[in-house]
Amino acid sequence: MRSLSSPGVTLLPTFLLPFVPISKLPAMDSSIEYLTDLEGTQVTFDAVAEPPFNFPAQKWIILEKLGEESNRLTKEDITAELGPSDTTGKFLCRPASEVDDNRRAFLRIHQQVPIAGTETKNAAVRATQAVDTPPDHPELIAFRTFIKLDCDVVPRLLGYQQRQQDHEEGVPGGYITYILWEKVADESLNLTEFWRLPFADRQAIRDQFCQVYTFLLCGYMPCMAGPSKIIYDKLSGQMHICGFKLASPFDDPQQWDDINYFHYGLIQPSDSRFDWEGTPPETADWIEDVNGWTW
Incomplete structure (x- = not known):
């Protein structure tokens, strides 16, 4: 398994995201949703112990999907180095404990998806699209930086994880990145x-x-x-x-x-x-x- 940029942190698979065939839909349609029907799914994060990043092993339950933005690219887009083709979803979560202690967190999932027109190709073909190096997501870089700077005026990063998709998923060997951060009290300023x-x-x-x-x-x-x-x-x-x-x-x-x-x-x-x-x-x-x- 790949690890994040931090040395020594090995990340194992958590849960499987369903692969949704969308070959009949037009390319470049940002309304396409891949991360569907995840409510009630349990997400497992491995422990991270590399100061200043110290996160315990933890499990969270997805309560609600808050949105998704897909970037479904064509072969021409990939040739022009606009890729990879991917999608990003945001979810509301709670701790996976028997007693709900009212803690809430947001989960961002970044997932590589098949190039437009290849969704129904066999897994071996889709696997050739897997990128060697997953993108550096600005959100995770920012959250990690805030921890290094001991900045407490932003929501606290609770955990992160990265894994490769398996043979049954959209892009075998492609990346999936999870970023978990706390939901702070109250709402946006009115x-x-x-x-x-x-x-x-x-x-x-x-x-x-x-x-x-x-x-x-x-x-x-x-x-x-x-x-x-x-x-x-x-x-x-x-x-x-x-x-x-x-x-x-x-x-x-x-x-x-x-x-x-x-x-x-x-x-x-x-x-x-x-x-x-x-x-x-x-x-x-x-x-x-x-x-x-x-x-």
Whole structure:
């Protein structure tokens, strides 16, 4: 079995993903789903003991599929080095214990899939498509980096694993990568609610966002900024930054800039205010500064 880039970590097969024949569907259709009917499936992670990565052997149950994006490529695409053909799914999980302790985690599955038009070819033909070196997934690199930097303002990586597909799966010898991370309390920041808060409360959230965001300025950022990347627990006041599927690395340490507030919806241009789903446009304590921002 192959291992991840970390030396000395041997990864064994976990569970088998069903191979879905799709030869009648058009190529390059990102709506095609391969990772189906996995609800109730148990996922086993082997222990990882290589400081600073110390994950126990663990088992999780898939509760719900949250989405899938496939990248089904043609032979011409592969020749143009646009490959490999693959799919990515996100799932909600719970620990596989008899008693549900209410812990939840997200699971990302990256799986190589057959080149368009070869889905019904025999296993030996599909096996020739298996890549020698699995892709380096930015999300896993980012999560591992955050652990090395002791960064606690992002969801915590709980485990990861990589294996080869077997003879019964879509691309025998092709890769499957599993990434498991915690689901932190509460949900994404609601901007309608945010802009209806008193100024002092909004400013307190901005101040906290600045402190949290500053921890990321030497590592990785979500590729697409926005309020959905801010997870804010109103009861505890805790805040996390999420959304590292397409994480972007920083080559050099960055400095804080108030434009970051705008990128995440926490300030608005004074000359073109946004309408947050019915938020009164002339809320009394909205404050305009000399730089053209509304706070």
